[in-house]
Amino acid sequence: xxxxxxxxxxxxxxxxxxxxxxxLVMAFVGGYLAYVFRHQLxxxxxxxxxxxxxxxxxxxxxxTMHGTIMVFWVxxxxxxxxxxxxxxxxxxxxxDMAFPRLNMMSFWTFFLSxxxxxxxxxxxxxxASGGWTSYPPLxxxxxxxxxxxxxxxxxxxxxxxxxxxxxxxxxxxxTTLTMRAPGxxxxxxxxxxxxxxxxxxxFMFSVGPLIAGxxxxxxxxxxxxxxxxxxxxxxxxxxxxxxxxxxxxEVYVLLFPALGIIAEVMTVFARKPFFGYxxxxxxxxxxxxxxxxxxxxxQFISGMDPRLAAPFSxxxxxxxxxxxxxIFSYIATLWGGSIELKTPMIFALxxxxxxxxxxxxGIFNGSAAADIYLHDTYFVVAHFHYTLFPxxxxxxxxxxxxxxxxxxxxxxxxTWGKIHAVLTIISFNVTFLPLFAIGLVGHQRRIFDPSLFDxxxxxxxxxxxxxxxxxxxxxxxxxFVVNFIxxxxxxxxxxxxxxxxxxxxxLAPSPPGHxxxxxxxxxxxxxxxxxLPGLTGxxxxxQTEAV
Amino acid sequence: MTKxxxxxxxxxxxxxxxxxxxxxxxGHVVLATSLIFTIALLKAGLVVYYYMxxxxxxxxxxxxxxxxxxxxxxxxxxxxxxxxxRYGG
Amino acid sequence: xxxxxxxxxxxIWWFLGSEIVVFGGLIVCYLLYRFHHxxxxxxxxxxLTWVGAVNxxxxxxxxxxMILAHHEVEHGNARSGATYLGLTILAGIIFLLxxxxxxxxxxxxxxxxxxxxxxxFYFLMTALHGLHIVGGLVANVVxxxxxxxxxxxxxxxxxxxxxxxxDVVWIFLFPLLYLSASGGMR
Numbered sequence: 001x002x003x004x005x006x007x008x009x010x011x012x013x014x015x016x017x018x019x020x021x022x023x024l025v026m027a028f029v030g031g032y033l034a035y036v037f038r039h040q041l042x043x044x045x046x047x048x049x050x051x052x053x054x055x056x057x058x059x060x061x062x063x064t065m066h067g068t069i070m071v072f073w074v075x076x077x078x079x080x081x082x083x084x085x086x087x088x089x090x091x092x093x094x095x096d097m098a099f100p101r102l103n104m105m106s107f108w109t110f111f112l113s114x115x116x117x118x119x120x121x122x123x124x125x126x127x128a129s130g131g132w133t134s135y136p137p138l139x140x141x142x143x144x145x146x147x148x149x150x151x152x153x154x155x156x157x158x159x160x161x162x163x164x165x166x167x168x169x170x171x172x173x174x175t176t177l178t179m180r181a182p183g184x185x186x187x188x189x190x191x192x193x194x195x196x197x198x199x200x201x202x203f204m205f206s207v208g209p210l211i212a213g214x215x216x217x218x219x220x221x222x223x224x225x226x227x228x229x230x231x232x233x234x235x236x237x238x239x240x241x242x243x244x245x246x247x248x249x250e251v252y253v254l255l256f257p258a259l260g261i262i263a264e265v266m267t268v269f270a271r272k273p274f275f276g277y278x279x280x281x282x283x284x285x286x287x288x289x290x291x292x293x294x295x296x297x298x299q300f301i302s303g304m305d306p307r308l309a310a311p312f313s314x315x316x317x318x319x320x321x322x323x324x325x326x327i328f329s330y331i332a333t334l335w336g337g338s339i340e341l342k343t344p345m346i347f348a349l350x351x352x353x354x355x356x357x358x359x360x361x362g363i364f365n366g367s368a369a370a371d372i373y374l375h376d377t378y379f380v381v382a383h384f385h386y387t388l389f390p391x392x393x394x395x396x397x398x399x400x401x402x403x404x405x406x407x408x409x410x411x412x413x414x415t416w417g418k419i420h421a422v423l424t425i426i427s428f429n430v431t432f433l434p435l436f437a438i439g440l441v442g443h444q445r446r447i448f449d450p451s452l453f454d455x456x457x458x459x460x461x462x463x464x465x466x467x468x469x470x471x472x473x474x475x476x477x478x479x480f481v482v483n484f485i486x487x488x489x490x491x492x493x494x495x496x497x498x499x500x501x502x503x504x505x506x507l508a509p510s511p512p513g514h515x516x517x518x519x520x521x522x523x524x525x526x527x528x529x530x531x532l533p534g535l536t537g538x539x540x541x542x543q544t545e546a547v
Numbered sequence: 548m549t550k551x552x553x554x555x556x557x558x559x560x561x562x563x564x565x566x567x568x569x570x571x572x573x574g575h576v577v578l579a580t581s582l583i584f585t586i587a588l589l590k591a592g593l594v595v596y597y598y599m600x601x602x603x604x605x606x607x608x609x610x611x612x613x614x615x616x617x618x619x620x621x622x623x624x625x626x627x628x629x630x631x632x633r634y635g636g
Numbered sequence: 637x638x639x640x641x642x643x644x645x646x647x648i649w650w651f652l653g654s655e656i657v658v659f660g661g662l663i664v665c666y667l668l669y670r671f672h673h674x675x676x677x678x679x680x681x682x683x684l685t686w687v688g689a690v691n692x693x694x695x696x697x698x699x700x701x702m703i704l705a706h707h708e709v710e711h712g713n714a715r716s717g718a719t720y721l722g723l724t725i726l727a728g729i730i731f732l733l734x735x736x737x738x739x740x741x742x743x744x745x746x747x748x749x750x751x752x753x754x755x756x757f758y759f760l761m762t763a764l765h766g767l768h769i770v771g772g773l774v775a776n777v778v779x780x781x782x783x784x785x786x787x788x789x790x791x792x793x794x795x796x797x798x799x800x801x802x803d804v805v806w807i808f809l810f811p812l813l814y815l816s817a818s819g820g821m822r
Contacts, residue, residue: 098643170650178643204650205618208657212665215760223749225756227665233673233753235633238665241626292618296625305628550707557700564692571685571815583811591804598703599800605640608649615656623664630668 010100011514015107016086017407020400022114023078027393029118030069031474033062042460042467044451056448057146060129063446065121067132068154071250072161073114075392079257080203081110081168083399084196086407088172090505090512091190093181093521098174106167113160120153128154131446133243136228136236140220152221159214162207169200181504183523187281188543190503190527191274194281195260199253202288206249213242240302244295252291254388255355256284258395259326262348265398266330268501269345270337271539273528276329283322283329290319300371309368316366323359327352338531342499343417347398350425351390358386361436376446379439382432389428397421397480404487405494409510412487416479423476430469434462502540503527548597556597563590644790648797659805662764666757666812679754680816682747684738688814691734692806698727699803702796709783709792718783721776721792724799728773735766758813765809768802 006014037059039048047053054062085103089096097103120127127150130139134154142148176197180189216227217239226232228239267274274280296304296312330352339345361383364370374380397420405411438459443450450456450463497506504523508516521544529541567586573579596602601609641649670676705720742755749759775795782788 099647102647166651166654170647170654173650174643174647177646178641201614204654205614205657208615208654208659209619209622209661209664211658212661215662215764216665219749219756219760223756223759225749225760226753227756227760232756233669235630235669237629237633238626238668241622241629242661242665245622292621305632307628308625548707550704553700553703553707557696560696560699561693564689564696567811567815568685568689580816583815587807587811590807594699594800594804594807598699599797604649608641608646611649611653612656615653615660618657619660619664622661623667626664626668627671631671633672 008104010096010104012085012089012097012100012103013407013512015103016082016084018107019077019085019110020082022111023074023076023082026069026073026077026114028477030066030074031477033066033069034470035474036062037066038467038470040448041450042463044449057126057129059448060131060446061127061147061150064129064131064134064154065117065127068117068128068158070392071132071254071388072158073117075254075388076161076165077110078396079254079261079392080165080196080199081106083192083257083261083403084168084172087403087505088193088196089175089179090406090508090516091193091503092176092179092184093504093517093523094175094179095515095517095520097171098179099171102167103171106164106171109160109164109167113157113164116153116160117157120150120157123149123153126150133240133247134217135243136217136220136239137230140217140228140236140239142221152218155214155218155221159211159218162211162214165203166207169204172196172200173204181521181523184504184543185523187278188523188526190260191263191277191280192257192260195256195263195284198284198288199256202249202256202291203253206246206253206292209242210246213239237299237302237304240299241296241304244298245292248295248298249288249291251387252288254391256288258351258355258391259284259330261395261399261402262330262351263333264501264503265344265348265402266333267528267530268402268499269340269342269348270334271340271530272333272337273526273530274329275332275335276325277526277528280326280329283325287319287322287326290315290322294319294366297366297368297371300368301375313366313368317363320359320363320366327356327359342401343412343414343421344398344402346418346421346425347394347401350421351394351398354386354390354394354425354428358383358388358390361386374439376444377439378435378443378445381445382435382439385432385435389432393428394425397424400484402499403505404484405498406505406508406510406512408488408491409494410487410491411494411498412491413483416483420476420479420483423479424473427469427473427476431466431473432469434466434469438462438466500538500540502529502542504543507542507544553597556593560590560593642790644794645797648794652797652801655801659764662757662761663808663812666761669753669757670812670816673753676752676754677816679747679752680813682742682745683758683814684741685814687734687738688810691731692810694727694731694734695803695806698724698731699800701727702799706789706792706796710789714783717792718780721780721783725773725776725780728769728776731769732766732773735762761809761813765802765805768805772799772802 009015036048036051036054040054040059085097125146125148127147128134128139129147130145130151138144139151142151145151176189176193216225219225220227220229226234228234228236230236263274263280293315294312296308297316300309361379365374365380365383401412401417441456441459443456443459447453450460494510496508496510499506504521507521509518523543524546525541525543527543531539532541563586567583570579570583570586595612601612701720701723705717705724708720709717747755749756772795775798779788779791779795782791
């Protein structure tokens with residue numbers, strides 16, 4: 001029975017937890033790989049404690065797998081599937097997902113893909129080492145990289161992971177369209193629900209060509225076809241286009257749920273309605289359309305037709321407009337609010353501030369002229385870590401600390417939570433700020449041993465600072481793990497609504513039972529009715545309270 | 548839809564198929580090819596509209612299909628300068 | 637705005653939406669290369685156009701029997717519905733048999749996937765489509781075997797939607813791979 005209840009469960013809450021926990025475990029795998037190559041970069045050719053000597057092949061494999069794991073096995077499952085599965089039905093007042101069995105299948109497909117990916121470390125030749133973008137011809141011909149099975153497994157695992165995320169996306173969209181509680185109109189839905197659906201849509205329509213490309217790449221590896229090999233009439237550039245046609249929208253697939261999470265957190269801890277709810281939704285919809293028009297800014301120096309550079313520079317700069325609207329909405333939501341700096345709020349504020357740095361540096365990369373110099377340097381590495389780290393981890397932690405009482409019926413320790421938040425945010429900056437500088441002096445990515453380049457010698461200390469920052473960042477997460485596990489048993493018992501939040505999930509018991517609500521909720525108002533005048537005892541009204 | 552009209556659509560589909568086979572051996576290559584693909588679109592349209600019942604679905608179902616196709620058209624035209632005209636081909 | 641589409645049908649439509657971009661992505665790549673390589677026409681001339689044409693007829697007919705099966709079940713005739721669904725399954729099997737005959741012929745003639753980019757596309761696209769046929773057949777058999785026990789209009793309509801979609805994909809693959817032999821599509 002326990003097997004049926006906790007392992008092979010169709011309940012959206014269990015599925016969400018399974019995704020979240022798998023994602024968190026994989027985050028440690030990805031972090032460990034980062035430790036391996038950061039150590040090699042700071043102290044080249046010294047044995048890495050808890051690993052040993054790093055060879056060039058292992059370096060390539062660890063960089064590749066770090067990227068793959070962090071994007072597809074950490075960010076996607078935590079942000080989209082973990083939070084999405086658990087919270088989406090609760091937030092719209094539904095008893096479960098539209099297709100509970102498909103939901104379970106989605107997780108087990110994902111789990112299988114995880115096993116496939118992890119097994120690639122064990123096969124002869126090691127894991128894939130062609131970069132997380134897996135560009136051909138390197139990735140298309142095992143003879144070039146020396147990685148045979150690792151590459152096959154990489155493609156299979158990624159394709160399966162996409163399939164599982166597609167199943168999840170179909171479920172989100174159908175659930176939102178058909179299972180909303182009475183009165184829950186589209187513009188009464190919490191922002192997170194909107195964002196999860198927009199992300200699912202963007203994912204659904206961008207991933208198809210890359211799935212086709214993955215089949216073609218696999219055929220190149222297994223059946224000696226030449227889809228991406230110039231000597232057979234194929235074109236490696238085509239894969240780059242297919243990859244980034246998906247890869248850029250994917251950035252927003254991760255960003256949207258993160259924006260949703262911090263919107264929920266910020267309104268609660270600023271005790272204010274969200275400023276510009278509709279403009280934010282419209283801006284996100286516009287950005288999701290624009291996200292299909294910017295992909296080639298990843299390829300300015302790939303040898304693509306130079307006439308494409310100007311249009312893609314322009315669209316890239318245009319897409320910063322809707323996101324500027326979004327960021328201003330968040331800032332205006334904070335403006336004049338009674339801000340309470342609980343752990344989730346610290347993480348949410350951190351996410352907004354750090355993401356801003358990532359977004360602003362993106363404008364340099366987005367204009368072709370600057371990018372020709374910056375491309376493939378550590379500047380780009382720093383830029384996308386400033387976008388993806390806040391999105392995945394800062395917003396992710398904000399969400400975990402925020403909904404933990406709902407999930408487990410207990411609160412996490414606040415003091416240790418704050419220490420975790422402050423350490424994480426500071427050490428993150430120590431890790432990645434030096435990389436901007438190191439990139440601007442021309443340090444290329446994917447260099448195994450920087451000590452071989454004389455002009456990089458004066459900047460080696462920046463690598464050392466960055467690696468120390470990373471070690472502190474990695475070790476700080478132990479605080480989180482201990483807090484997470486210890487609070488399961490010793491945390492203070494949470495009421496149904498410990499944060500005085502107005503959205504529907506806080507009506508359900510903590511943790512919600514099977515079917516979520518004791519009686520089906522009926523919605524009468526928007527999701528963020530905080531600081532209402534003329535109330536005694538509380539300053540907010542739940543969505544189900546009559547107007 | 549009556550049984551007879553479903554069968555009529557099938558007859559129409561077969562007729563269109565026969566037509567495109569005839570066009571395959573026509574000398575005017577450019578015109579023949581464009582006609583062949585117009586016919587393919589027509590056939591697909593018939594199947595989607597009547598057999599798959601798009602005719603009776605709300606408009607946003609068509610929007611799902613159209614958004615997918617729109618993405619593909621976008622991808623195609625953005626890649627023409629890179630792939631089709633590569634090395635001056 | 638409550639949706640008037642039943643949940644299961646909406647789910648299938650979303651699923652088909654995501655399938656369109658997968659097959660469509662492959663077709664976009666094929667078209668791009670096809671325009672770049674006009675010389676593929678001579679390669680395409682080696683496909684068995686008539687077998688492909690017969691297979692198109694088979695699939696179109698299977699679409700008809702599928703919609704008739706749905707029609708019958710909707711009007712309460714589970715027995716004749718099962719017959720029509722059985723015919724659809726039969727047509728799917730005939731399609732696969734003809735396709736394997738083609739593969740056999742092509743491979744013995746030396747037209748392997750690695751021979752040229754055209755054959756790479758030919759085999760990849762038809763194999764992916766064939767896998768979808770196999771998946772559709774499995775789904776059809778599951779629905780068919782349950783049809784006598786219970787009336788499930790939505791089950792037959794779900795597999796029907798998917799089966800028609802696979803048919804539509806073939807409607808495009810046939811001219812792309814078989815009828816482009818005449819040197820067209822320059």
